[in-house]
Amino acid sequence: MNDVENVKAIKGGEFLIRETNAESVFIPEEWNEEQLMIAETCTNFLAQHVTPNLNRIDAQEEGLMSHLMDEAGALGLLGISVPEEYGGFGKDFKTSMLVTEKLGAGNSFSVAFSAHSGIGTLPILYYGNDAQKQKYIPKLASGEWKGAYCLTEPGSGSDANSGKARAKLTEDGKYYLITGQKMWITNAGFADVFTVFAKIDNDENLSAFIVEKDFEGLSLNTEEHKMGIKGSSTRQVFFNDCKVPVENLLSERQNGFKIAVNILNIGRMKLGGGTVGASKEVITMAVKYANEREQFGRAISKYGAIRHKLAQQAMLTYAAESAVYRASQNMEEATEMMIEAGLNETQAKLKGTEQFAIEAAIIKVHASEVLDYVVDEGVQIYGGMGYSAEAPMERAYRDSRINRIFEGTNEINRMLTVDMMLKRAMKGELDLMGPAQKVAGELMSIPDFSAGGEEGLFTKEKKYIANFKKAILMVAGAAVQKLMTQLAKEQEVLMNLADMLIELYVSESLQLRVEKLVGLRGEDSCKEQLDMMRVYINDAAEKIARSGKEALNSFAEGDEKRMMMMGLKRYTKTNDVNTTQARRNIAAKLITENKYCF
């Protein structure tokens, strides 16, 4: 497992069986001046145009959201990663992630933004032919036209390929007539261009079409009443023999499901970035409130119970952020390698994204759950005011909830994480068997108690992470062996395995980030980050142990089970960390800075 140091982890999913060199990861502390300027533009845009208008936005004031999108377009924020030849700014994936992160603090606006620049624009950008790109992309990149994406139907959500919408060619061969009903369509109320998925005749797989709002036969339902993101336009879109010119078929017939899946991979990663941005903003509000609100004669930020919450919020957010940008960098590097290998840019981007689909699913689940924790404790820190619609926490709490549902529910994404991992192993793309057998062998042998040379700042944590990998390989290996083809149906076990993988990936991303940061700034300037790493990995060990135990209890038996339980204990053992003191340190920094400051 330690044999590939100093080589970049370039393949998706390989984090389970390979060690990554800290030097090779990208950390947000490395943003350059131009990227920071772009980030500041996003923050200023929210502060000046969005935050003061949140009530008006949530009331869906006529034309307001569309106007805000125009403003964002005028600043160039809708075309960040669109190539310059199509009117964009040709920035890399990380920069567009940074924009998504910063605008992620914009409540309903961030949903409209993400839907437009992600699922609204990318299908055409990545799969469109030149004529389609020339026609639609410059207008989408400038914001002159707004984009939406019609996949979900009343009867087909997670099971996207089962949609009932149908398309049939007209007798003259000039048009497709689409008939069907699409649901939960973000931006529908003001979108000009829809990417619509439907099956042609009795095809097995979906096809994708570019549909303009004025095409005959398209109509909209009224706005849905939602728990949160009330300012985001969400409607049903009806297609009644909607007349779509044949040249608006996107990519090839029956290629729609592939498009949908690939665009979702990017969307998932971006959702991770957006929720990290929202988390940071909520933490800042919580810290400020805790510093201002006095009870029993002191600011409530002076109390340990509140400090614990603040530290936990910041630690989880910092960890999620580490994973988001590590994976973004990997995706970019994979894309570059594909270009070097001779693929065109669009194909390379798709392949690069596909390569890191496992990480994208992990990030989507983790970061959305982090935000839900952050807003939940945000409400708690605000106390009574947290429950009041007069204060911003109540909105943050409601708006967060959708993130665990859209872009593939967290349950679907958990299953995908394990499913993709195992499929790659079966295809021989990922050698899980070798390392899994090695772990099985190790289980039989006497544990290694030797000190193992000089102890560095990260020796322990690296060892813990290597052990987490062994724990997962052991449990997953046994699950595959015992359950075989039944595993796909044992969803509880899949959830356990996914949870273990998520904790591993995030722990490792955080450890690598802090290691690199210490290299850049020195240990003394990274005390709180080191504390976050220690606490996170300590907690991750417990979560991995718990999930592993639950899984083993469900399918293993007898001596084998006893042995694996012992192995699990061994692989999730960490030395004692004074997590209370560490959290106090983290909180103290937040309280002094009076904002999220990592």
Add this chain to the structure above:
Amino acid sequence: MPPCVLCGKNIRNVHNVFTQYAELLKKESQMKILVCISQVPDTSTKVVLKDNNTTVESAGVTYIINPYDEWYGLIRAIELKESGIAGEIDLVTVGKATTEPVIRKALALGGDKAVRIDAESTDPYLTAAYIAGYAKSMNYDLILCGKESIDYNNGTVGSMIAGLLDIEYIGFATGIHIEGTTAIVKREIEGGEETDSCSLPLVISCQKGVAEARIPNMRGIMAARTRPLEVVSPAVIEPVTTILSYELPPAKAGVKLVDPADMDQLVDLLHSEAKVI
């Protein structure tokens, strides 16, 4: 395209010559503006003193463009350029290399080129003298600066530049309009507003009202990298002041709310705690 009867060249080329000449004439007739940019700590900075209270700690401080320079001076200059009245906008700052990110942000908003005078800018006279030294040979029609920088709050650099260049100065402007070679400037006075007329060249210090804040757009941010940022050495000038020490304001005392019905408590507090009665 038919060829020109005089020179035989393509008509479009002749047209281009005229267009270029017209542009040159226009440029000649347009104002040249210098905007003074100062780097200041972000408004949320916690000021920490060091070296026996003679220096302000810069580590961990986020720096921004002085809002009075940015929101009012620079943005008004950009507006004048957009309306065709001004031609070129130059930016100048007095500061060490660490001020370059801030200057590039100003370029992202809209300056054409920037000059950094490589010196510390803690003394207003020195700052003004360096800028005047640079501006002397440049024939600027208008020099804009903020009414003060939000760190040292001297509010004197603009007037000193004008004095050193021997041109007119209007301070605390709330509105600037240009008519030909005359500036019509609104300025705040005690209890009201005054409107001045003054011929160019002129130094104006700006405050709220002169322009509305803008956000740098992607085009500007990307162009900022390619816009020239020249570094010049400062002239050798002796400072006239020395900072002996800084002092932080006393910690804010807590506010006590007294029930309007409870006058006794108020009197008691004023007497025993505030000791004012």
